[in-house]
Amino acid sequence: LQEALRSQAAAVLTRAEVAATYPNPDKPFVLVDNPRAAFVKVLETLAIPWTLPPGIHPSAVVEDGVQVGADVRIGAQVWIEAGAQIGNRVTIMAGTKIGADCTIGDGTTLYPNVVLYPRVKIGRGCLLHAGCVLGADGFGYIPAENGLRKVPHLGTVEVGDGVEVGANTCIDRAKTGATVIGSGTKIDNLVHIAHNVRIGYSSLLIAQTGVAGSVTIGNGVILAGQAGIADHITIGDGARVGAQGGVIGNIGPGESVSGYPARPHARKMREYAAVAALPDYVKRIRDLEKRLARLEAASQEEKDLS
Amino acid sequence: LQEALRSQAAAVLTRAEVAATYPNPDKPFVLVDNPRAAFVKVLETLAIPWTLPPGIHPSAVVEDGVQVGADVRIGAQVWIEAGAQIGNRVTIMAGTKIGADCTIGDGTTLYPNVVLYPRVKIGRGCLLHAGCVLGADGFGYIPAENGLRKVPHLGTVEVGDGVEVGANTCIDRAKTGATVIGSGTKIDNLVHIAHNVRIGYSSLLIAQTGVAGSVTIGNGVILAGQAGIADHITIGDGARVGAQGGVIGNIGPGESVSGYPARPHARKMREYAAVAALPDYVKRIRDLEKRLARLEAASQEEKDLS
Amino acid sequence: LQEALRSQAAAVLTRAEVAATYPNPDKPFVLVDNPRAAFVKVLETLAIPWTLPPGIHPSAVVEDGVQVGADVRIGAQVWIEAGAQIGNRVTIMAGTKIGADCTIGDGTTLYPNVVLYPRVKIGRGCLLHAGCVLGADGFGYIPAENGLRKVPHLGTVEVGDGVEVGANTCIDRAKTGATVIGSGTKIDNLVHIAHNVRIGYSSLLIAQTGVAGSVTIGNGVILAGQAGIADHITIGDGARVGAQGGVIGNIGPGESVSGYPARPHARKMREYAAVAALPDYVKRIRDLEKRLARLEAASQEEKDLS
Numbered sequence: 001l002q003e004a005l006r007s008q009a010a011a012v013l014t015r016a017e018v019a020a021t022y023p024n025p026d027k028p029f030v031l032v033d034n035p036r037a038a039f040v041k042v043l044e045t046l047a048i049p050w051t052l053p054p055g056i057h058p059s060a061v062v063e064d065g066v067q068v069g070a071d072v073r074i075g076a077q078v079w080i081e082a083g084a085q086i087g088n089r090v091t092i093m094a095g096t097k098i099g100a101d102c103t104i105g106d107g108t109t110l111y112p113n114v115v116l117y118p119r120v121k122i123g124r125g126c127l128l129h130a131g132c133v134l135g136a137d138g139f140g141y142i143p144a145e146n147g148l149r150k151v152p153h154l155g156t157v158e159v160g161d162g163v164e165v166g167a168n169t170c171i172d173r174a175k176t177g178a179t180v181i182g183s184g185t186k187i188d189n190l191v192h193i194a195h196n197v198r199i200g201y202s203s204l205l206i207a208q209t210g211v212a213g214s215v216t217i218g219n220g221v222i223l224a225g226q227a228g229i230a231d232h233i234t235i236g237d238g239a240r241v242g243a244q245g246g247v248i249g250n251i252g253p254g255e256s257v258s259g260y261p262a263r264p265h266a267r268k269m270r271e272y273a274a275v276a277a278l279p280d281y282v283k284r285i286r287d288l289e290k291r292l293a294r295l296e297a298a299s300q301e302e303k304d305l306s
Numbered sequence: 307l308q309e310a311l312r313s314q315a316a317a318v319l320t321r322a323e324v325a326a327t328y329p330n331p332d333k334p335f336v337l338v339d340n341p342r343a344a345f346v347k348v349l350e351t352l353a354i355p356w357t358l359p360p361g362i363h364p365s366a367v368v369e370d371g372v373q374v375g376a377d378v379r380i381g382a383q384v385w386i387e388a389g390a391q392i393g394n395r396v397t398i399m400a401g402t403k404i405g406a407d408c409t410i411g412d413g414t415t416l417y418p419n420v421v422l423y424p425r426v427k428i429g430r431g432c433l434l435h436a437g438c439v440l441g442a443d444g445f446g447y448i449p450a451e452n453g454l455r456k457v458p459h460l461g462t463v464e465v466g467d468g469v470e471v472g473a474n475t476c477i478d479r480a481k482t483g484a485t486v487i488g489s490g491t492k493i494d495n496l497v498h499i500a501h502n503v504r505i506g507y508s509s510l511l512i513a514q515t516g517v518a519g520s521v522t523i524g525n526g527v528i529l530a531g532q533a534g535i536a537d538h539i540t541i542g543d544g545a546r547v548g549a550q551g552g553v554i555g556n557i558g559p560g561e562s563v564s565g566y567p568a569r570p571h572a573r574k575m576r577e578y579a580a581v582a583a584l585p586d587y588v589k590r591i592r593d594l595e596k597r598l599a600r601l602e603a604a605s606q607e608e609k610d611l612s
Numbered sequence: 613l614q615e616a617l618r619s620q621a622a623a624v625l626t627r628a629e630v631a632a633t634y635p636n637p638d639k640p641f642v643l644v645d646n647p648r649a650a651f652v653k654v655l656e657t658l659a660i661p662w663t664l665p666p667g668i669h670p671s672a673v674v675e676d677g678v679q680v681g682a683d684v685r686i687g688a689q690v691w692i693e694a695g696a697q698i699g700n701r702v703t704i705m706a707g708t709k710i711g712a713d714c715t716i717g718d719g720t721t722l723y724p725n726v727v728l729y730p731r732v733k734i735g736r737g738c739l740l741h742a743g744c745v746l747g748a749d750g751f752g753y754i755p756a757e758n759g760l761r762k763v764p765h766l767g768t769v770e771v772g773d774g775v776e777v778g779a780n781t782c783i784d785r786a787k788t789g790a791t792v793i794g795s796g797t798k799i800d801n802l803v804h805i806a807h808n809v810r811i812g813y814s815s816l817l818i819a820q821t822g823v824a825g826s827v828t829i830g831n832g833v834i835l836a837g838q839a840g841i842a843d844h845i846t847i848g849d850g851a852r853v854g855a856q857g858g859v860i861g862n863i864g865p866g867e868s869v870s871g872y873p874a875r876p877h878a879r880k881m882r883e884y885a886a887v888a889a890l891p892d893y894v895k896r897i898r899d900l901e902k903r904l905a906r907l908e909a910a911s912q913e914e915k916d917l918s
Binding site: 059061077079095097099100113115117118131133136137139141142144146147148149150151152153154168170172175176190192194208210212226228230244246248260261263270271274275277278281284285288291292295298299 | 342343346349350352353356363365381382383399400401417418419433435436437468470472473474489490492494495496507508510512513514531532549550565578581582584585587588591594595598601602605
């Protein structure tokens with residue numbers, strides 16, 4: 001609070017009981033129940049979302065047979081292939097490319113230079129940041145006589161409602177069926193989500209996380225930055241994986257793991273402490289060996305004497 | 307097999323000897339020698355590759371002096387700079403940008419929003435996924451009086467035949483000469499390949515792997531997800547690096563390594579087990595110290611008595 | 613030197629005292645004080661930078677109210693939103709998209725398919741590689757009744773002079789104020805820089821590094837490939853973080869750290885050596901326990917006898 005009072009802020013959002021401890025503040029207090037939520041409300045009031053004027057820019061290429069809803073805003077140099085269905089109040093910014101038979105739900109926004117491969121489904125009220133790629137082929141090959149043979153990926157990507165996808169993030173299409181991102185899930189920049197992954201509701205995938213093929217992630221899960229999840233793993237509801245954690249076994253609901261191989265965080269922290277002390281313990285083991293050898297020699301000598 | 311019979315599949319691909327163990331299945335068995343390869347064949351039959359109608363879209367900008375082969379398909383908002391040579395049956399999808407004097411081999415496909423810097427060479431039958439960038443400057447600077455001085459990168463990138471490059475992957479140009487990707491090598495999404503790297507035939511680089519400058523990688527190598535290879539390292543034919551592995555020394559042919567610093571995988575697994583047991587061993591060392599001190603005291607007492 | 617003499621080089625740059633040791637070389641020696649700097653000078657002389665013809669390509673969309681300086685080069689399919697200010701001698705290559713009220717300093721180059729969100733400020737003499745995204749929303753949410761509620765990001769990104777940003781790198785805008793990249797700092801490919809990060813002068817961020825929110829990085833810092841910095845950390849001037857290092861505590865000026873959790877590099881190397889020897893020490897502990905038990909038994913026996 002003292003820091004807030006010293007800052008350049010014009011006023012301070014705080015709870016009544018905290019304010020009561022400062023009877024004569026230099027700045028006005030705005031009394032609220034939840035200062036963090038109140039600050040978000042202030043930001044929401046001041047925010048001017050990035051959008052476009054209504055209509056379709058003359059340089060956009062919207063092919064015949066694209067269904068376009070009401071009140072859409074389609075920017076310069078956009079390309080939408082035949083068969084796509086664009087909902088109402090959708091904004092598609094400059095340079096974004098949308099493949100055949102994609103569907104985009106009402107009120108969704110695609111920022112510039114996004115790429116959707118054919119048949120990708122995006123829900124309502126989503127936000128796709130610049131340069132993200134949804135629906136590229138899953139990474140699958142089988143050995144063949146003259147090298148590697150590509151496994152065709154006939155499936156797609158299905159994104160629920162209210163999902164946010166970060167800049168330059170990649171979500172691959174499924175071999176068959178769909179890679180699924182549940183409603184309300186938020187994905188940061190440069191994340192990789194492989195073929196046939198299924199993610200639940202309101203999970204958070206922080207920047208540069210990688211999720212390998214056929215992983216199942218529950219609701220309310222948090223994967224911290226640069227975490228990696230091996231293929232076919234299941235991660236339960238409300239679980240957390242620490243930054244740079246490498247998950248190679250299933251994680252139960254509510255578990256908090258970190259490190260490689262990822263283990264319960266508290267235990268991992270004890271391991272790190274023990275490893276840090278290890279050079280010291282190595283000395284103590286050597287010292288024990290010397291002292292024990294001396295005792296053994298003395299004991300033998302005694303026996304020989306007796 | 308039981309799982310397959312319970313699934314929604316209309317038929318089950320299996321080997322004759324396995325089928326013989328189920329005399330009255332609910333679903334027809336299709337007898338094959340290699341079910342996995344047969345399934346890929348089915349997928350190949352059903353797959354409808356993403357392509358474009360023949361010709362050059364009117365919104366594409368193909369500069370004077372670009373050589374274009376037969377049966378090309380060039381999409382909306384593509385830009386091809388003077389001096390580029392585009393082979394026969396090449397597909398270049400919307401928004402892709404190709405710098406001066408690039409060459410693209412017959413039958414290669416570039417998905418949307420790919421960027422090739424000048425003079426990059428792509429072989430035949432390659433597939434470049436959306437947003438990948440080939441030929442950006444290598445990351446090199448030398449200290450100078452007023453900060454850092456850029457090392458110009460005059461080289462290029464050369465990609466063989468049948469190479470696949472993942473979405474938003476980056477392959478930098480060489481300082482002099484070329485960064486080389488051998489034929490049949492497959493690269494996943496968000497991979498970084500630095501200047502002057504040389505990769506052999508039919509290797510697999512899984513998502514978010516990073517390969518530092520001047521690394522040499524052999525044939526049939528597998529780098530698992532988020533692996534990192536330090537500069538100037540050599541990795542032999544058929545070697546494997548585990549997910550998140552950090553390689554800081556050369557890896558011989560056929561070796562399988564993991565962890566940081568990367569070591570033979572089996573040994574690394576014993577190390578992890580030993581580290582997990584370390585807090586317990588710390589207790590045992592302390593216990594040994596106490597017991598040994600007691601014995602030493604007793605031994606001293608005896609000596610004093612005698 | 614012998615290797616240089618055997619190479620295909622036409623001449624060898626070397627220091628006089630080294631040349632003196634080879635009286636009759638096969639190739640001419642060019643005597644210089646600093647061969648590495650001299651080689652960079654040669655490369656600079658031979659380099660042909662990628663640029664465009666002067667003017668604005670007819671397919672570019674430059675909205676009314678954009679200020680454009682002298683001698684600009686704006687490529688095909690560029691989009692510049694109203695209110696942006698483009699300096700003198702700026703090059704903006706094909707497919708790059710620039711949001712409202714951005715400013716770009718004199719002599720800066722943006723390669724193809726870059727995206728700047730509104731109000732981003734780029735200094736003079738910068739180089740932005742293909743596909744990088746500056747100004748996307750920071751990744752912030754607070755729990756709400758029906759899931760996660762987005763924290764609007766009203767701030768921006770400010771990039772100094774002489775900065776290089778790698779291909780497909782992402783730098784997020786601040787919640788309020790700015791994410792700041794100091795002059796002369798060089799950023800490699802696929803790097804993630806979160807909201808409200810502040811980086812000083814002439815620092816190097818190598819490929820795939822991730823910097824979490826509100827981190828402060830000093831001048832002349834080196835973050836090696838795939839390093840990760842946790843939120844709100846401070847890294848002092850001249851510090852170094854090793855490849856794949858995971859920093860979860862402040863790092864002082866000039867410190868060199870590596871590993872997870874990142875610790876002084878020399879100490880970490882001793883830890884790795886101790887861990888590698890751990891399976892052996894486990895055996896030695898068990899051996900100590902057996903020998904000690906034998907001695908204890910002998911000692912007890914003696915006591916019983918006496």
